[in-house]
Amino acid sequence: MSRIKKSMANGWIATAAVAAVAVVAVWQFYLFATFRNPQGVFDAGGGTVHLWLAIGAAAVACVVCFLAFSVSVGHDEANDMHINS
Numbered sequence: 001m002s003r004i005k006k007s008m009a010n011g012w013i014a015t016a017a018v019a020a021v022a023v024v025a026v027w028q029f030y031l032f033a034t035f036r037n038p039q040g041v042f043d044a045g046g047g048t049v050h051l052w053l054a055i056g057a058a059a060v061a062c063v064v065c066f067l068a069f070s071v072s073v074g075h076d077e078a079n080d081m082h083i084n085s
Contacts, residue, residue: 007072011068011072014064014068015068017064018061018064018065018068021057021060021061021064022057022058022061024053024057025054025055025057025058025061026054028050028051028053028054028057029050029051029054031047031050032047032048032050032051032054035047035050
């Protein structure tokens with residue numbers, strides 16, 4: 001597999017991973033926002049575990065996205081020009 005195809009495959013895998021973690025974050029926030037107590041009444045103060053899971057998943061998604069972007073824009077050391085005097 002050529003370097004470009006391998007790089008694109010890794011890019012799609014990273015994109016899918018970020019999207020999957022972001023979906024988990026959104027789902028956990030949805031569970032927090034619609035939390036109901038055992039009687040079935042909306043409880044705005046409950047479900048804080050879902051909120052913390054949503055915050056954690058969003059943070060993980062941001063870190064993974066940052067790392068994937070940092071790797072993708074990295075320079076190629078093979079193309080560096082070294083000038084010797």
